[in-house]
Amino acid sequence: MSDRQSIFDAVKAQIEPFNKKGVPITDATTFQGDLEWDSLTVMDFVASIEDEFDIIITMNMQAEIENVGQLVDAVAKLRDN
Amino acid sequence: MTETGLQPETLDLDPAPVGPERDLMNKFDGLIGERQALLDSGVIDPFAIVMQQVTSPTEAVIDGRDTILLGTYNYMGMTFDPDVIAAGHAALDDFGSGTNGSRMLNGTFRDHMEVEQALRDFYGVTGAIVFSTGYMANLGMISTLVGKGEYVILDADSHASIYDGCKQGVAEIVRFRHNSVEDLDKRLGRLPTEAGKLVVLEGVYSMLGDVAPLKEMVAVAKKHGAMVLSDEAHSMGFYGPNGRGVYEAQGCEGDVDFVVGTFSKSVGTVGGFCVSNHPKFEAIRLACRAYIFTASLPPSVVATAAASIRKLMTADAKRAQLWKNAAHLHGGLKSLGFRLGTEQPDSAIVAVILDDQEQAVRMWQGLLVSGLYVNMARPPATPAGTFLLRCSLCAEHSDAQIARVIGMFEAVGKAVGAI
Numbered sequence: 001m002s003d004r005q006s007i008f009d010a011v012k013a014q015i016e017p018f019n020k021k022g023v024p025i026t027d028a029t030t031f032q033g034d035l036e037w038d039s040l041t042v043m044d045f046v047a048s049i050e051d052e053f054d055i056i057i058t059m060n061m062q063a064e065i066e067n068v069g070q071l072v073d074a075v076a077k078l079r080d081n
Numbered sequence: 082m083t084e085t086g087l088q089p090e091t092l093d094l095d096p097a098p099v100g101p102e103r104d105l106m107n108k109f110d111g112l113i114g115e116r117q118a119l120l121d122s123g124v125i126d127p128f129a130i131v132m133q134q135v136t137s138p139t140e141a142v143i144d145g146r147d148t149i150l151l152g153t154y155n156y157m158g159m160t161f162d163p164d165v166i167a168a169g170h171a172a173l174d175d176f177g178s179g180t181n182g183s184r185m186l187n188g189t190f191r192d193h194m195e196v197e198q199a200l201r202d203f204y205g206v207t208g209a210i211v212f213s214t215g216y217m218a219n220l221g222m223i224s225t226l227v228g229k230g231e232y233v234i235l236d237a238d239s240h241a242s243i244y245d246g247c248k249q250g251v252a253e254i255v256r257f258r259h260n261s262v263e264d265l266d267k268r269l270g271r272l273p274t275e276a277g278k279l280v281v282l283e284g285v286y287s288m289l290g291d292v293a294p295l296k297e298m299v300a301v302a303k304k305h306g307a308m309v310l311s312d313e314a315h316s317m318g319f320y321g322p323n324g325r326g327v328y329e330a331q332g333c334e335g336d337v338d339f340v341v342g343t344f345s346k347s348v349g350t351v352g353g354f355c356v357s358n359h360p361k362f363e364a365i366r367l368a369c370r371a372y373i374f375t376a377s378l379p380p381s382v383v384a385t386a387a388a389s390i391r392k393l394m395t396a397d398a399k400r401a402q403l404w405k406n407a408a409h410l411h412g413g414l415k416s417l418g419f420r421l422g423t424e425q426p427d428s429a430i431v432a433v434i435l436d437d438q439e440q441a442v443r444m445w446q447g448l449l450v451s452g453l454y455v456n457m458a459r460p461p462a463t464p465a466g467t468f469l470l471r472c473s474l475c476a477e478h479s480d481a482q483i484a485r486v487i488g489m490f491e492a493v494g495k496a497v498g499a500i
Binding site: 043 | 267272
């Protein structure tokens with residue numbers, strides 16, 4: 001399994017507790033549009049992703065991340081640093 | 082005739098109207114609809130209250146009714162203090178109604194200097210800078226202090242002015258879970274050691290009225306080499322031996338680098354400030370856009386603020402009455418079965434947590450027509466999507482007023498099924 005796939009799986013697992021509507025999760029799934037998360041849910045989710053991967057996703061970076069694929073790529077990059 | 086005057090007339094005197102698809106106001110349709118739905122349900126608009134008369138720090142006339150004010154942040158009841166009012170009158174007479182300019186140019190009058198000295202005396206510090214509002218104090222301090230490649234680390238439940246200070250600046254912004262010392266520690270530990278960092282905290286968080294574990298948080302910040310700014314807007318006047326705030330009450334005066342505060346709560350007028358012992362603090366005046374590019378406060382405002390701050394230094398009886406009032410209200414509402422924002426009366430804010438918007442609005446309206454004004458607060462201002470009726474106490478509330486307030490909460494709470 002590729003490193004990206006393992007990050008995707010871990011991100012997907014973190015999404016599930018917040019995925020109240022059971023939306024199917026792909027790279028293209030958007031947090032605001034598809035998952036319909038409000039800002040409070042996003043905040044809780046980002047904190048759990050940060051702790052899962054021991055990284056910091058600054059609010060500046062969060063502003064650029066709209067879908068799951070972008071988040072997976074950002075996590076991969078941050079872990080390499 | 083100028084060259085411009087000789088140009089052929091090319092101005093389109095009848096431009097095409099902006100098409101509905103490009104109307105910038107369309108983005109507010111959701112808000113307009115939500116507000117209309119609330120009004121259509123027949124309730125009084127909670128965000129359009131007018132005080133027709135204000136008769137004391139604790140009483141006003143709203144819609145023709147005598148109303149007890151329990152949602153004004155007038156913690157120390159200084160708004161009608163005779164010495165404060167006299168200072169304002171004198172400044173109006175002697176210096177006029179406004180300054181017409183920036184602090185940096187023509188907008189610094191005698192009483193701007195006097196109020197900054199009053200702040201230095203009150204806080205026991207070497208530096209004090211006054212801004213036009215508390216909002217601008219946070220906006221200016223955070224955006225100016227923390228530059229590119231540096232970090233602001235803030236509590237998730239921070240006030241909008243702190244978030245907006247972050248947005249206005251160019252620093253990297255990192256959030257930690259509300260009041261979690263462990264979460265702050267973890268996040269600071271993940272940041273580059275060499276980068277400059279500012280941890281922004283609040284002594285009292287105004288939505289639920291909960292107090293920060295500042296002592297532990299400041300210790301963690303210092304362990305990671307970060308500077309600390311504490312917003313003490315909701316604690317000035319009644320925490321700590323000198324009323325300086327939660328940071329004084331918890332004994333971390335030596336480790337908090339910047340304290341931000343406001344004149345619009347305990348001081349009883351309008352304006353904001355930052356105080357500090359940093360030897361280079363005065364440089365903020367030269368760099369801070371929120372300080373430079375706005376008009377300074379009117380002379381009467383800074384004169385009333387100075388008089389009020391000097392009286393707050395020795396307002397022991399008021400402090401005692403305020404804490405007594407907070408305990409009285411908190412205990413009364415708790416024993417009635419209301420769910421409150423804090424287990425104990427930790428601050429001068431008692432937040433009543435309700436089930437949903439409909440219950441909150443009905444409760445709020447029931448209290449208002451009974452003659453009691455409280456703040457209604459809703460997401461996104463509130464944490465965890467809660468609907469709150471927020472009560473803020475005043476040192477001038479009498480025991481009899483608090484007893485009446487508890488009686489109104491009981492009657493209305495039962496009528497709407499909240500208890």
